Amino acid sequence: MDFSLLFQAEPTALQLAARKNEILAVNETSYAEYGLRLTEDEAEMLAETAAQAMRTEGLVSLGRGITPHIIRWFMPAGYFGCNYAAQVAELTEAFYRLRGRLQAICEMHEEPDCLLSDHAILDYMYRLYISPTCAGDIDLMAGQAEQILSSAMTRLLVQRQAERRGSAHHRTERELLFADLLADEQALSAVEMQEAEDAFDYEYGSMMHTDCFGNYEGDYDDEIASYTRGTYAEELEEALRQNPALLLPSPAQEAAWAAMTEAWDEEDAKRRA
């Protein structure tokens, strides 16, 4: 038996099979609610597509695959009618391309705290995907998402670095010798943290979760639409330009998404069992 404890980036056959089963477990819901079902071959193709997309972007995943969440997240849009599997594959590739780009930007600036969550990426992708401009066009959505989110992420990181430089001062010997203890002392208290989180949650909710259809007078069919301000993509870009911190969702929003996907996972796990 060839055995090594060294890191192996490629998913094993066992992991690929597990991911294929995770994808097939969504079939029951997708068929019951939307009349859509994936074959075994299609599920295998999707698991391999995800693995290939991660390889291309230099990403590694040791946990669950993202594909079941993509299916659940995008299915209500109603654009999966034909070429269901092919569309899920395209969305998977678009997701990992975006994840790879954003992660590379974060690591270039050595800021792991600015990592955009999988859920946040899916949410941005979905809102652009269903906006009247994209209307299910995956290429257009992926292009818009990459342009808007990459530049917002870069601005956010530059802003954080500038804030840190602004607060930096010449440190005394004592400050250097006890830097960790001083940092602990200066950290916000639990109450202050909660207050800051609540304020950000309110701002995030009011600025970022606006209705992407509420921007039109009369018909929102893109060809005859009458915009009140700009397209959804333009509005999103503008909001993130004004305040790049809004790129990262509030903790309350993240918790809501986590609860939603956890419920999906539990439901799928029960089906597999």
Add this chain to the structure above:
Amino acid sequence: MDEMILRGVEIPAIEKRDYAVNLVQYCTANGLLSEAQQTALRAAFENAAAERIEAYTKGRSASVTRQQAEAIYASILAQLDAVLLRFGDDARAAEALRTQPPEKLLNAGLQQMLTLYEEAKAAFRRAYPLTAPVQTAFFRGLLEGFAAFTTQYDARFNAADAAAYIDHSYPLLGDRRHEITGLPAVHAYYRALETEAEIISAFPAADVQTMMRRYAEKFLTAPQNIAENIAELIVRHWLTGLLTAAPENTILLPADAADALTAQFAGRSQDDLEKAMRDAIAAQTLLPQAALRAYLCDAVPTLAGMFFSRIEKHSLRGWLA
């Protein structure tokens, strides 16, 4: 392992760098780990890595870059290194690998890493004020790296990166090097500085400052710009004094001390010098602590080599203040 020991098979010395990987490879190749044990070990590693990735992304993402995944994997390996190295014996470490549940070993390793981290910080915090009156710019330069080490180092996600906080611009006594890497190496470095600080503080600060000033003048520099290890500079002078019958707390030597030592060991071997040094360290009472004596004795072969080559070339005088 029991069978191997019973059969009288000895494990060859396993290289300490990447200790866990080397030990596992040895055990696998020699049938000391069954397939089930290998599978359990691999599974424990994968579970730990998946949990660690989740912690790194704060549950925000199921994927990380390959580079980060490698750093996380290396951190888990460092945990295993830490716990296995603590046994101080290859056979016992292999036995633990064979008999202990991998999860238990990994948890013990993480605890060991946290202990090493806290001990390393405490050691430098004790060493720094002890050396305050005689610090060089190179020693003070360690402070920035130390501050970064205390605030940025994370054993969970990038344990192998520990050494990045020490640039070794301030060498250790006898140019001491450690075969280990990562956090254990940083721990060993700061602990060595603490031991050296205790040696330095055993001598009157004014004498050390005078010695440094004389030494710096000889090399046309300022005392704070001396690039050498200060404890080594002290020990060089102190041993010269001890070997030439000077009082045992003396580091300010008379002008003829170097010539006297050269005359004493001319035509003799390096082993003779090494033995004389060990005897002198054992006989002196200024540094009675066993740990300090052991530290000095470890450095004796290197120091004896340095002294002896200069005695042979009659250049010892130029090496002392």
